Amino acid sequence: MTLKIGVIGTGMIGRDHTRRIQQVLAGAEVVALSDVNLASAESVRADLAPNAKLYETGEALIAAPEVDAVLVTSWGATHEPYVLAAVAAGKPVFCEKPLATTAEGARRIVEAEVAHGKRLVQVGFMRRYDAGYLALRQAVQQHTGAPILVHAAHRNPAVPEAYVTPMAIHDTLIHEIDVFRWLLDDDYVSARVLYPRNAARSHSKLRDPQVVVLETKKGVLIDVEIFVNCQYGYDIQCEVVGEAGTARLPEPMAVALRLDAKRQSSILTDWKDRFVASYDVELQDFIAAASQGGATGPSAWDGYAAAVTSDACVQAQESAGQAVAIELPARPALYE
């Protein structure tokens, strides 16, 4: 009853997911690998999955009869065709962010899946599997009363020179965009972007920090600070204000030190450490559902909604504080 998985794209994240399946998680094994750079796939096979077969193309891997389910961890522009191929083959597919590079592309996947008639796609929004967000969601449902406001921050110590203003949406805010829809069980209706002066460490092609303001159908107002040159650490903050009280995302576990005239606790500096445990959980969830021939967790519809919202936020970045409307078509019954 071991799920046989094929991995398309063996870069950093593909290699890491392969390690997870082979060495950490129960119930699955990697039986097929593919990468545009065959040497990369060869290396992952040698290190982690000696019994896996190599395929020249992702399409061939998807078609292979021994492959039960597919992981798409290749370059973003290739996600859409691979996911569409997996859906066409009726095989469960886990796709890393983004589901597609355009909202239209994501919508094509939604349409294909709807036509197929049951869920096959899980998108790699791992925060939904983070113990902190799960606890926050439960606290909101049980204690705060209905949400009215969300105050959030997404801070990185620094970014490479190539990081420019729209990437603050596509690469950074994208996580908040998805996880707040899930946290609030809600959808967005508008986005607005406000800028303070630029941080001294930023540059002419990057407005940093920025504050994105989102409104939801239920009337929740969300402000998210994005600050990718904050220097002090990788820090994800989220406070939900409800009718009766507030709830705040737990801080990562840290030893409390008293040292050098300071009470102090470490803050992470590498984003890869922040949600590391949630990658295990999301993939275990994929294995469980794919073993039954389907998919649960973040859906193609969630990936589409994130793409539409991202587009609106980027437009809002250029709209001088004006609200940009966010409109989604009716949600297909498959995703209710």
Next chain:
Amino acid sequence: MTLKIGVIGTGMIGRDHTRRIQQVLAGAEVVALSDVNLASAESVRADLAPNAKLYETGEALIAAPEVDAVLVTSWGATHEPYVLAAVAAGKPVFCEKPLATTAEGARRIVEAEVAHGKRLVQVGFMRRYDAGYLALRQAVQQHTGAPILVHAAHRNPAVPEAYVTPMAIHDTLIHEIDVFRWLLDDDYVSARVLYPRNAARSHSKLRDPQVVVLETKKGVLIDVEIFVNCQYGYDIQCEVVGEAGTARLPEPMAVALRLDAKRQSSILTDWKDRFVASYDVELQDFIAAASQGGATGPSAWDGYAAAVTSDACVQAQESAGQAVAIELPARPALYE
């Protein structure tokens, strides 16, 4: 060398300041009292200042030769004429908020004081004397690097039915308006108000909560949540985000309990308890300066700036998310 003080207005706050001067602070005594309701003044005299003389009018009290300095704690609409009279008499005057009910009124006081040629007026913005804000300001100056963003919240458990939308500015935000100018050593250039859905406990004449967004000359972007039906407590939050790190206003002192499966600490529920110590400090500061014949602390100019900003915020409340410009004339040299 005891400073002889006359108090105009012997309601709750006038009585409390009289108690402070008579029983808590060094260097001053209340020698004169006045109130439109003479019985009230009589009662304060009986309880707290048996040697004080009663005056039928504030003007007479100001003119009395034994009065060295004046406290104006009467009804808001009377502040302007009393302060102007004190300035005309060359006597230091402490005036509770608001300095005047209109920006024009506040400006007349500024002009009178400038004409007089030295500072005589202190406005009752007590947060500048709070140990928490003082520590925050020091932390910003020493540790965070130059400020870029401020995230703040001003929450009350509930308000009376008569509290309507503009009061969220005049009665509530007014404290943040002043204290952030001081905290950041900056001035405002625009205000914007954003609304989520109304809280269930609010009513048709009160938009609650609301988020006020202020921009400053130096480019700092400030968001302040005002939520006067938050139910859970009186809670003042302030986080400054600077170039190198963040600093957060200390929580009020509280015992850490482990009880009933919860780590827990009390939150205050009555605003009167939150800054109670700062009233002592601000009045002691007034006594010190007035004993030298002048005034320090929050100035008439600060009162004027707060009035201008309040007017813009109220206008922004009716402007559907649009920014309203805030313009101040050049600051007179007296207030540099």
Next chain:
Amino acid sequence: MTLKIGVIGTGMIGRDHTRRIQQVLAGAEVVALSDVNLASAESVRADLAPNAKLYETGEALIAAPEVDAVLVTSWGATHEPYVLAAVAAGKPVFCEKPLATTAEGARRIVEAEVAHGKRLVQVGFMRRYDAGYLALRQAVQQHTGAPILVHAAHRNPAVPEAYVTPMAIHDTLIHEIDVFRWLLDDDYVSARVLYPRNAARSHSKLRDPQVVVLETKKGVLIDVEIFVNCQYGYDIQCEVVGEAGTARLPEPMAVALRLDAKRQSSILTDWKDRFVASYDVELQDFIAAASQGGATGPSAWDGYAAAVTSDACVQAQESAGQAVAIELPARPALYE
């Protein structure tokens, strides 16, 4: 390369470890089950390990050729003979606490393992695998300077009526006894027990709370409060005081709520939730070492040291505040 595991004892913990191996961890499968109550083993097979073979006795299971490694999760009195049998068979064995019910029994296992010449035994002291203790140990090694004092507490909300004074050592303190040896890389030289008045919820056969004071070879003084009727929650506290500073065991992750005039966070009430993640890690560690034919982690020697220390603590419980010496023979080279 899947490790084939036989499980002796299919009660609560044996069932849970079987689930772990079958559904959560990579690299192993349960191929054999045994229990004095065969129906219990039958039920675990049906629910979790349909391919496992049932054995009438633990000895038969240990001898079975398809069994690579053994889990001993049976009744405490049977641990010693099963572990000895596994060592005699040269098979890696994971044994839940206690390694044996007497120090002499534990010593017999040490001697058998030493005679065998390499490590085969891992004892189920899971706290060494807890992320919090691991972080604390790192903090002590990197930040606090050499330890001088440890202040600790082990609190349960309540215990069954059958829980009597010595169980505070054997069932409760046993975890601290092991984890502090590891945390400090040290051994004990004496134990002392001090009693306050009894808690109202306790009874005549249970002194509760009590404070156990341990001294180590390196001169560290450790005080541990044991309070098994503390009412408010299951709470494990540990603060290490070193030459330059202090470090405190992290609190379990919890949402920070502001509600009902309180800042509040949940405290666990069920001990099973407190170190749940560490069971996964300890068993994964066993699988990794057993796959290489050996064992790492808490050793038979650690089990023996814990047994000797427990005996001294129980003696100290009856010694009216006097210190009882703790003496261990020289540590065999196998355990250096």
Next chain:
Amino acid sequence: MTLKIGVIGTGMIGRDHTRRIQQVLAGAEVVALSDVNLASAESVRADLAPNAKLYETGEALIAAPEVDAVLVTSWGATHEPYVLAAVAAGKPVFCEKPLATTAEGARRIVEAEVAHGKRLVQVGFMRRYDAGYLALRQAVQQHTGAPILVHAAHRNPAVPEAYVTPMAIHDTLIHEIDVFRWLLDDDYVSARVLYPRNAARSHSKLRDPQVVVLETKKGVLIDVEIFVNCQYGYDIQCEVVGEAGTARLPEPMAVALRLDAKRQSSILTDWKDRFVASYDVELQDFIAAASQGGATGPSAWDGYAAAVTSDACVQAQESAGQAVAIELPARPALYE
């Protein structure tokens, strides 16, 4: 109605109390000063109390008709005779720690005061006036249920070379000795001292750290770590464990910073800053009671109990972990 105070001893603390009375507190003035070093008294007069009269001896000051009440802030060995003289003169007297240098001396004061028939003496145990301890006491009375255990620590960053082992009791623990009697409304019955290895920064005449264990009449067990070379700061910790929960002394107010990959808050390093506000409150309390001709707050009996307990603790320091009994005579009705 201004209370006229004479100050005996114008060193650091005498000067500071004079400043308090003259510049901070209401209702009193310093009218007389005395010091063995007349130049010191002269300097305090010049700086702070120009209208005060200088006296050659404390006895003369006490006898002076214009002196309503006396502050004894001279060298410890002189406290007893000055306090006895004040009691003999029927004048309220505030005496800094220690009330007397021996338990017998303190008892003579108790007997004199009892003979006088009403309270005149307040001892300078300022922690009872600290807002943190007051809040802790209230929490214990309202929330934790009856106390069973107290875990405490008194840490200084460093001490002068002349600081030797008994000073850990007389100069350091003395504050805990008094404040826990008040906190618990209880008396001590035994003391025991336990030592870990010496800290590297300590020296041959100072055992540091040490743990003092006190038992009370009501059966509370108290452990207090004294560590006067802890390096990292001046840190006072206190946790009360009651029948239903625990309460912890609040940390001093501090800004929460996120900086340099750390969440951090300052710890004080100078003991003079830790309870600074409580000095104002204790003296204001003295002024209030002395204005009525009596005394409240920490009594001569409290000073006597502290002296008896200190003696037992010092004896326990030399008793190798044995408990030393603490016996007080029956409490005179005056102190009920």
